[in-house]
Amino acid sequence: MDRRLIIEHIPRLRRYARALVGDRYVADDLVQDTLERAWNKFYLWRPGSDLRAWLFTIMHNVFVNQARRRRYEIEQAMDELPAVAVRATQGEQLELQDVDRVLRSLPSDQREVVLLVAVEQLTYEQVSRALGIPIGTVMSRLSRARERMRQLLGGQPVTSLKVVK
């Protein structure tokens, strides 16, 4: 087996983990657990099938188990955030931090779907397989996530993209 197969996916696993849990170190721990599990279960992966989707499935399982077991503090704190609209600051312009804050206020099952679609650009079919949920559920979560984000962002155009580090 060529270990490069998995290694080349690490940057994208990190991107998804970061977006999912927010904190950089918690995210890298999630990636590490995912990789360990992937190596241990590699014999279950069918060559020729979508390795990336398979890795996202493993990450999803690790994430759900960890969230259930340890309950990420961040996760908890964020889920308890009241659903108030983000106030536009600094001259009516929303900033990327606001987008991040709104993302974090989503329930994690909706956040997973919206990130796999928007950032990882998986097809709905791939998301359905990766998360082990029917495609109808993918669509309803996506729909709710996007609508909630739209409302929380106040529906106003983001005029300036201030890129944060």
Add this chain to the structure above:
Amino acid sequence: MKALDETDVHTYVDGGLPESAKAELDARLRAHPEDAERVRAYTEQNALLRSLYNPVLDEPVPAALLAVHPRAWRRYAVAAGTFALGIGLGWLVRGEFVTQIVVPVSIARLAATAHAVYAPEVRHPVEVSAKEEDHLVGWLSKRLGTTLKAPKLAPLGYELVGGRLLSGPQGPVAQFMYQDARGQRLTLYVSRQRGEPRDTAFRFSQEDRVSVFYWVDGNYGYALSGEMKRDQLLQVAEVVYKQLNP
């Protein structure tokens, strides 16, 4: 005019709508500013989320993450435990570690094949029926060269139908068959394993429609097969495992 299809809206935003459908939706959006606004906002969300997280791709990958594989390999090697002595990691890295996983995987496949052959059998599912359980177990034990046990699965609704002797790559194989009130069948496949005695963890394999839980205990491999969902089979497999490994 029919209502706007919500899936189409998202597919449009995510760029998956075919040209013809796209043109049609564009026309509808022109007529419905509030939907057009939604599409604009969702498209913007995609762009914003990408600008937020794409920079992670350019960060150097922490060494700790790149170092995950060798540790996991060693751990896997220990777990598999095949040829536990005398095998260096170098040997593994050369790619021959494939033989390590072929052994346990193949028992799953053999067991699933035997299940697929005999479980649908109406008139002759077994050679020796459960009416002669003592004889059956004694006979198969003698042929496999060990003391076999037919697990008691009645509390789970499965009665022993009987068993048969099969041939496998390592010689004789025992197959016990169970059945529930609805005729759902399970088979337990027991075969001698090649190489040093070892123990493996409980594993799962999906062989087409047949689900298999399997493990190796000493010189013998065990595989429980059934055409059912993993979780359903797992309940039985755990009981079987506990009875055989008290």
